[in-house]
Amino acid sequence: MKNIATQTRAPGGPAAADLAPLAQARHLLLDLDGTLVRQNEAIDGAAELLERFEGRFAIVSNNSTHTAQGLALRLRRLGLRAPPERIVLAGELAVSLLARQHPTARLMVVGTPALQRHARALGFRLVASEAEFVLLALDMRFSHARLGAVANELLRGARLVVTNADATHPGPHGRVVPETGSLLAAVLTASGVQPWRIVGKPEPLLFEEGLRCLGAEPASTVVIGDNPATDAAGAARLGMACLLVGAAPEAVAPSVAGLLLPRATAEVTALPARPPERSRLSTA
Amino acid sequence: MKNIATQTRAPGGPAAADLAPLAQARHLLLDLDGTLVRQNEAIDGAAELLERFEGRFAIVSNNSTHTAQGLALRLRRLGLRAPPERIVLAGELAVSLLARQHPTARLMVVGTPALQRHARALGFRLVASEAEFVLLALDMRFSHARLGAVANELLRGARLVVTNADATHPGPHGRVVPETGSLLAAVLTASGVQPWRIVGKPEPLLFEEGLRCLGAEPASTVVIGDNPATDAAGAARLGMACLLVGAAPEAVAPSVAGLLLPRATAEVTALPARPPERSRLSTA
Numbered sequence: 001m002k003n004i005a006t007q008t009r010a011p012g013g014p015a016a017a018d019l020a021p022l023a024q025a026r027h028l029l030l031d032l033d034g035t036l037v038r039q040n041e042a043i044d045g046a047a048e049l050l051e052r053f054e055g056r057f058a059i060v061s062n063n064s065t066h067t068a069q070g071l072a073l074r075l076r077r078l079g080l081r082a083p084p085e086r087i088v089l090a091g092e093l094a095v096s097l098l099a100r101q102h103p104t105a106r107l108m109v110v111g112t113p114a115l116q117r118h119a120r121a122l123g124f125r126l127v128a129s130e131a132e133f134v135l136l137a138l139d140m141r142f143s144h145a146r147l148g149a150v151a152n153e154l155l156r157g158a159r160l161v162v163t164n165a166d167a168t169h170p171g172p173h174g175r176v177v178p179e180t181g182s183l184l185a186a187v188l189t190a191s192g193v194q195p196w197r198i199v200g201k202p203e204p205l206l207f208e209e210g211l212r213c214l215g216a217e218p219a220s221t222v223v224i225g226d227n228p229a230t231d232a233a234g235a236a237r238l239g240m241a242c243l244l245v246g247a248a249p250e251a252v253a254p255s256v257a258g259l260l261l262p263r264a265t266a267e268v269t270a271l272p273a274r275p276p277e278r279s280r281l282s283t284a
Numbered sequence: 285m286k287n288i289a290t291q292t293r294a295p296g297g298p299a300a301a302d303l304a305p306l307a308q309a310r311h312l313l314l315d316l317d318g319t320l321v322r323q324n325e326a327i328d329g330a331a332e333l334l335e336r337f338e339g340r341f342a343i344v345s346n347n348s349t350h351t352a353q354g355l356a357l358r359l360r361r362l363g364l365r366a367p368p369e370r371i372v373l374a375g376e377l378a379v380s381l382l383a384r385q386h387p388t389a390r391l392m393v394v395g396t397p398a399l400q401r402h403a404r405a406l407g408f409r410l411v412a413s414e415a416e417f418v419l420l421a422l423d424m425r426f427s428h429a430r431l432g433a434v435a436n437e438l439l440r441g442a443r444l445v446v447t448n449a450d451a452t453h454p455g456p457h458g459r460v461v462p463e464t465g466s467l468l469a470a471v472l473t474a475s476g477v478q479p480w481r482i483v484g485k486p487e488p489l490l491f492e493e494g495l496r497c498l499g500a501e502p503a504s505t506v507v508i509g510d511n512p513a514t515d516a517a518g519a520a521r522l523g524m525a526c527l528l529v530g531a532a533p534e535a536v537a538p539s540v541a542g543l544l545l546p547r548a549t550a551e552v553t554a555l556p557a558r559p560p561e562r563s564r565l566s567t568a
Contacts, residue, residue, distance in 0.1 A: 142428040147462045151452070155460065167473045168435070176439065178431045182474040189451045189469035190462040 021241040022224075022259050027216035028053050029207060029235075031225030032061035032071075033169060034246055035256060042078040045257025049224075050080055052260070057086065058210040062200035062230065064091030064137035064163035064180055065112045088209045090163040090200035091115045091137045095122055097199065098133060098161060106130060108158070110150060110183075111137030129153070133196075136187060137163040138180045147183075151190035160193060164200025166230070201227075202234035211238075224256065305525040306508075306543050311500035312337050313491060313519075315509030316345035316355075317453060318530055319540060326362040329541025333508075334364055336544070341370065342494040344507075346484035346514060348375030348421035348447035348464055349396045372493045374447040374484035375421045379403045381483065382417060382445060390414060392442070394434060394467075395421030413437070417480075420471060421447040422464045431467075435474035444477060448484025450514070485511075486518035495522075508540065 028049075030036060036046040036059070050057065059082055063071070068087035075082050091111060098107065099122040107124045108131035109116045115137055116126060131153050139146070154160055162184055168176040180200075188194070199205050211221060218240045225231025226246035235242035243259060244251040253259055312333075314320060320330040320343070334341065343366055347355070352371035359366050375395060382391065383406040391408045392415035393400045399421055400410060415437050423430070438444055446468055452460035464484075472478070483489050495505060502524045509515025510530035519526035527543060528535040537543055 140428050142431075144424050144426040144462060144467070147426075147466060148455075148460070151462060151466075152459045167476075171432075175436045176432070176474065178428060178435060178470065178474040182431060182435075182470045183428075185473035186462065186466045186470040190460065190466040192451075 021222045022243060024220070025053075025222035025241075026056065026220035027211075027214050027222075028057040029210045029214075029221060029223045029240070030057055030059045031201075031223075031227065031231050032059050032063060034226035035224060035231075036080060037075070037078060038170070039172060040078070042075075042080055043257075044255045045260050047079050047081075048260055049256050050082060054081075056214070057082075058214050059087045060201070060206045060210040061088070062090045062164035062166050062179075062206070064089065064094070064115065064200070065140075067092055067114050067118055070114060086213060088206055088213065090206060092118055093206060093209055094135055094137070094161055094163050094197075094199040095119045095124070097197075097205065098135065099123065102133065105132040107132070108134045108150070108153060109137070110139045110142065110146060111135065111163070112139065130156075131158045133161055134158050135161045135163070136180060136184060139183065142183050147186050147190055150187050151193075154187070154191040154193040159196035160187070162195045162198045162200075165198055166200065201225075201230035202237065204234065204238055207234055207238050207240070224259070226251070305506045306527060308504070309337075309506035309525075310340065310504035311495075311498045311506075312341040313494045313498075313505055313507045313524070314341055314343045315485075315507075315511065315515050316343050316347060318510035319508060319515075320364060321359070321362060322454070323456060324362070326359075326364055327541075328539045329544050331363050331365075332544055333540050334366060338365075340498070341366075342498050343371045344485070344490045344494040345372070346374045346448035346450050346463075346490070348373065348378070348399065348484070349424075351376055351398050351402055354398060370497060372490055372497065374490060375399045376402055377490060377493055378419055378421070378445055378447045378481075378483040379406055379408070381481075381489065382419065383407060386417065389416040391416070392418045392434070392437060393421070394423045394426065394430060395419065395447070396423065414440075415442045417445055418442050419445045419447070420464060420468060423467065426467050431470050431474055434471050435477075438471070438475040438477040443480035444471070446479045446482045446484075449482055450484065485509075485514035486521065488518065488522055491518055491522050491524070508543070510535070 036043055066089060068084035068089060071087055072082055072084040095118050103123060106127045107119060108128065109119050109126055119126060134150055134153050163180050165181040165184060166179040167181045169179050171177040211218065218238050221240050223231055223235035223240050223242040226244060226248065228244060228248050228250050232242045232244055245253050245256050320327055350373060352368040352373060355371055356366055356368040379402050387407055390411045391403060392412065393403050393410055403410060418434055418437050447464050449465040449468060450463040451465045453463050455461040495502065502522050505524055507515055507519035507524050507526040509528060510532065512528060512532050512534050516526045516528055529537050529540050
């Protein structure tokens, strides 16, 4: 299957070919924020999409603050059923990859208490200095002092693992919330040290883990997301088709609901440039 | 006077011409950290240089955490006599420039309590939201929440004034301390908004203020500093000669003490690549 989804859009609206990959897809790799949920709401069509592909999807997200267990519960409260073993998050995956390759390393985790607990659960002794690896994730307690600690650890020789390079994510009331990439910019400037590894999309690690847990092949797997720079670019690197939804110019539908409609209806629905539909689903 | 100081260095050591500008200088613009002081020590030769040019020097520093009054006291404890009206600091100057041009503006100050007090003393009502200007300085209480607040103010239309773009300054025990430029990198990434004005060197504002308070002309004024990117580059923009001291390859002497020696001795002193001399001067 070629990555035709983001290449063959006709002027004025998505071509019929745009939606063909979904019909042919054996497996789906699904972005989370902006694709399935927004703030504390499920996006229109998300529940139906998960039902239709039950057992054949994985959620792959640059999220570095949650664990899959915690997120599965949160999604369930929004009416979305996703088993934790099919949720691949950049923060958790970064810790898991380190645990596989450097299980005894001295690790500094700059991130949420949940991510630090996960690291301890995988056997890491977390350190505040003399680290061999610094894991930088979204850390709401990030501070000047923490920035200084990270910069000096890197200058001393620690290797920097970054969960994701996203600059922001959408917050309440149209505000932005600084993401790991903004903290990374400060770290890069203060230390001059480049990351040893970036886990999140568009890097391939998350997608590869999603394929692995599904036992899926790239050729028969479709990525669905809302971000050209992370979802579409990352899918293209692995030769996977990608359907973008949302407000991006390349999007084939304003929300995943548009992917589920009969083809002719989907074309009509996708034509007007209107904001994505939202629905607050009842607690399942 | 041409800016020959950083251009005519002979291989193997500074040429005699390198030190000529000091003999010809009517006025000096002096960098502070790395040039006159390092941590809590006066650098060798600093006290003598200030005495020799008494009444004819101004200190121009990218420092954004102190006030001139506070710094003059601190320098005096290190044996360095510099009147506060001849100390031009990026943080204070940024507030003063705003007070001259936008005295009634709604101003958010991200910086030390000292800088915030200075802004209030100049008549500003400091705000936490709906700012017209955000002043970003070195803020030891910088946090993820503060980064988010600044980014959203800029996205709402506030203009960003930055005291200086330095990435770090040296801290104790060979560690770096993240400076305003590192915080700026996070702000730029999170907001995508470029600064409206950067006050610190190598921008010309600090040097211009130093010249103004001395009643000095660029042609007969010499800049002495330790940083090619801020001191030398900034001096060159205004057509001023610059003598670099310290460990930079362009330096003509390891410390300002080397500028005060008879010419022949200075050449010999500057030849070995040794670290700058430090002396802890008694409290004057």
